[in-house]
Amino acid sequence: MRVEIGRKVAVVLVLLVVATVNGPVGTFDSMTLLERFIYWGLLLPVVSTLMIVGIHYANDGPHLRRLHPLLRITIGAVVAGLPSALWVMTLGATLRGFEFTAYGVGFRWVIATIMGMGIGVIEAYVRPRDIERHMRERLADATPEPAPEPVREDPLFIRNLSPDLGREIISISTRDHYLDVVTAEGKDRILKRMSDAVAELNGLPGLQIHRSHWVALDAVERLEREGRKARVVLKNGATLPVSRPNIPALAEALEKR
Incomplete structure (x- = not known):
């Protein structure tokens, strides 16, 4: 569990550095380096946590176990997408001067849901298979080769x-x-x-x-x-x-x- 949490924190930190330096979605032109660091530092951890919690609950929660995994991921992304959109819109209105509108929230809800579904598919399908493949390769490398069968000498009578x-x-x-x-x-x-x-x-x-x-x-x-x-x-x-x-x-x- 600690390794898994550490991996997710490391991914968020990498994204924070990349977003701060590159300044996507117009933040490079409208913000200084420090402002970008503060903006993305407040946005990425919160949105990531909301998505992880929402998709995790949808996958492992007792109420949705009978549904197909892709449907559970979609539900988790949609549910987590709304508070994520509200948080993005709040930061935009506070730090970037955006107008807080229902359309803005709805648009960001859709974007957050799509991103969350992509993250959920990677975590539920792609990454487990990649881990399994690496484990098989490690086990294959660790398995010693069978010792050669001893050569049976011919009887002296031959x-x-x-x-x-x-x-x-x-x-x-x-x-x-x-x-x-x-x-x-x-x-x-x-x-x-x-x-x-x-x-x-x-x-x-x-x-x-x-x-x-x-x-x-x-x-x-x-x-x-x-x-x-x-x-x-x-x-x-x-x-x-x-x-x-x-x-x-x-x-x-x-x-x-």
């Missing part, structure tokens, strides 16, 4: 495979002293123990489901059970047996993937 087979391992199975490795790109057979292969997979999401088989969890289509026996159906259509002790661990891992 170095055993031909580059043509890619890096997406589906399954590994033992055959005598060799391992049959199935990837998304093809198959390969390498000389290595299963225990060494599992150690070199470096935490790749997968599980040794049998003493002779390891599978990547993402490659598993489903787990099938038939009595005490179980097997996995892979997405490439292959099936591999699951030893009984490994069934609970595999079922839990598939649920969490």
Whole structure:
């Protein structure tokens, strides 16, 4: 609230300085610099306060809330325009020698109402949107950029495979002293123990489901059970047996993937 009042006072002071120096509506030729300062110093704060109070009450008052905001602004400007016009006419008659007439009051009432409506539209529509835009820009500038995702290193086991087979391992199975490795790109057979292969997979999401088989969890289509026996159906259509002790661990891992 204090910031808002301070902003309005600052605007009035700026207008006072501009009006005093430039002397609009004939005050430059008919008044000295001091007289202009006194005239505009009495006119601007009073008229501004009347308009602010009138439009504020029309916008926030309990009796006009059902009306459209533009209609409320118009009513507030019209109501505040009459005392504003009377004050302008009083200063004109006192300091500038104008004749105090009903026509003069009516003319200044219209001018004050139009100016008040412009001020009300700026305060109710233009300025709030400008403040919202600045707030969004400040929030966007203050929001830290997301940290880059850590680069996932390939498992050490990949170095055993031909580059043509890619890096997406589906399954590994033992055959005598060799391992049959199935990837998304093809198959390969390498000389290595299963225990060494599992150690070199470096935490790749997968599980040794049998003493002779390891599978990547993402490659598993489903787990099938038939009595005490179980097997996995892979997405490439292959099936591999699951030893009984490994069934609970595999079922839990598939649920969490």
